[in-house]
Amino acid sequence: MSSPSNNAASYGFAWLLLALTALTGGVWWWSVGRPVDLPDAPSARIACVSYAPFRKPGETPYNAKFIITPERIDEDLRALSQRFDCVRTYSQGNGLNAVPAIAARYHMQVLMGIWLGGVVKDNEKEVALGIATAQANPQTIRGIIVGNEVLLRGELSPKRLAEYIKTVRVATPPSIPVTYADVWENWLRYPQMASAVDFVTIHILPYWEDNPVATVDAVHHVEDVYERMQHVFPGKQLMIGETGWPSAGRLRRTAEPSIVNEARYLREFLRFAAQVHMPYNVIEAFDQPWKRAQEGTVGGYWGIFNSQAQPKFSMLGPVTEEPRWWLGWLAGAAGVILFIVVGAWPRTWHSARGWLALLLAGFAAGTATAWQLRKMMYACGPLWEWLLSSICLMLAVAVALALARRIAAHLADRYDSTEPASWWRFGSLFALVLYDILMAFNGRYMDFPMGLFALPCVAYAVFGLLTREHAMPSLEQRFLACAAPLLAVVPVVQEVGMNKIAWLWLGLNLLIALPVFVNWRRHAVRLQPQQA
Structure with missing residues (x-):
């Protein structure tokens, strides 16, 4: 009672x-529901964007039997060509080896990825397929990225990774540069990898840093890291292979995912990139629902477009969260x-x-x-x-x-x-x-x-x-x-x-x-x- x-x-x-x-x-x-005034981007066009077509329910790159049809890729690239000059892929599987040939129809270039992991048989198959794709599309491929964060995952040693890079370089047209992509801290841990590549590709994701950075300071963080890496690797061309901001998910310290913050970060980053004339790639074109199983809610919301291929915000004018x-x-x-x-x-x-x-x-x-x-x-x-x-x-x-x-x-x-x-x-x-x-x-x-x-x-x-x-x-x-x-x-x-x-x-x-x-x-x- x-x-x-x-x-x-x-x-x-x-x-x-x-x-x-x-x-x-x-x-x-x-x-x-209040519109937020943000600085405009220098242009609505973006140099390069990560392209993974697994945006519909049940689609995932972990299903080796799932194949993205050339018609789907054509539909996506036709739409992306209106905003982007280049797309970055991450693997040759799931039908993605068709991307360079289709991109050529829309006068786009490709940063072609070759996925490496801990299974030798799979790596050899992926490398062979990547070499064949590069030989067939030398004019379309801007560069070949052999391995993505494989050192971060601990699935390969630097020595073995360098051997794969050498294999690809020898077998592909000399006009196509070869690189490896990883978070910027890992390039500091393994600086010897710079000698194995034609240019250094770093990932700078302020949200995922060990000490997450708030949106208002995120581009300043990118500037500091970029300048530091230029001093570490003098004379080596440097490219930001991944950068971006999530539109939904868990707050990490003061780093808050939101549509407004994603728009703010990308606009400010594009202004910085235009000022220093650096090559870059933004992650990513479409929201990826399958990533939520790995990274929680935030993993599925890094796209400039949502999973229905609709833009989440404009590059000009105010932005409204809801x-x-x-x-x-x-x-x-x-x-x-x-x-x-x-x-x-x-x-x-x-x-x-x-x-x-x-x-x-x-x-x-x-x-x-x-x-x-x-x-x-x-x-x-x-x-x-x-x-x-x-x-x-x-x-x-x-x-x-x-x-x-x-x-x-x-x-x-x-x-x-x-x-x-x-x-x-x-x-x-x-x-x-x-x-x-x-x-x-x-x-x-x-x-x-x-x-x-x-x-x-x-x-x-x-x-x-x-x-x-x-x-x-x-x-x-x-x-x-x-x-x-x-x-x-x-x-x-x-x-x-x-x-x-x-x-x-x-x-x-x-x-x-x-x-x-x-x-x-x-x-x-x-x-x-x-x-x-």
Whole structure:
């Protein structure tokens, strides 16, 4: 059983928490709908872009039997030729050896990739196919990239990689330069590789740096790295083989994926590239859904075009993160209607404060649900991910709705004697701690599901402010309430306190845990004189 708290401060904090949550939801949706002024790119055309055609559901380069038809490649390159002068490929498999011949139709050049890994048989087949493609298309191929980040993955030694490079150079037309591509730090680890290539190809991805760089500083970081590498390899032509910014995914310290930030980075980078006249390649043409399995949500959203081959932003003028921002407010209004209809029936109170509580709770829940649904659209791929996320979201809304009924009654000064089942809070805490464990020990590629857990965490925090439980919280709930904040501190520490989302995640853990601590302490104090 519970009894109403007469503490005016608790009631005040409860109102404040409800109002702040509703206001935060409304302001966030409004903010992502505002056009952001950005510097224009020097040109809508881009010198070169990574081309991987695996943009439709189920398509992946890991399926060796899957072949991209020449018709698909022709369709893609015909569209890309309107914006790009060159495409970079990464392998010869899956039908990609047809790219140079098709690119010639549209007067495009190709940085042709030969994929290397740890399997000798596969490498030999790939090298042989790449040599044949180069011999057949010498006028179209701008350069041959033998291996992509194979040293980073540790699948080949520098000596063996150099042998593959030599094999390709000897067997292909001398007019085609040969190189190897890797992150810039690996070129510093293996500087001897410079002698094996005709030009040095480095990858600079500020988002993926060990110390991630915010968008506002990202191009300055590229400038510093580029200048440093020029000093390390004097007299060697230097090319940036990959650079770009993701449009969706997990915040890393202050490096935030978004459409606005992707547009800002590319525009500023293109201005810098034009000033120093350096060769470069942008990653990438299309969003790649298959990469989400490797890198989390962010892996699928590096494209200048989305997976439907539609441009995500313009190179000129303001950019809007979410043009349909009003859907968030519409979801908030739908939440208000749902919470008022369900939360006030049957109604035992007759105070405007009860209606106001349901209005605030419904709007907050609606905007949070819309946020989570938007997140699911980016993050969910297979059907099971959609089903699991949808079930969890519906359960979270149900818990918030059940608690909102009682919260409204308390804030209307009419105590609701019905008490939510204890397993609701246990289930919410258990799910939260389970996700905390995943985030703490394998959170590099995982998103923070703020919209999902905001519903039960805020609802239980407000409910805990208004009630005093007669029974001691169960041992399991006390354990989970202790574990949740401790585990949630880990991402904050891992991100050296710079990730604002990690702090908000910690806040949600504290919100649901604090009422357990308060009732635990209250009953512990009450039991002491009885035991004495």
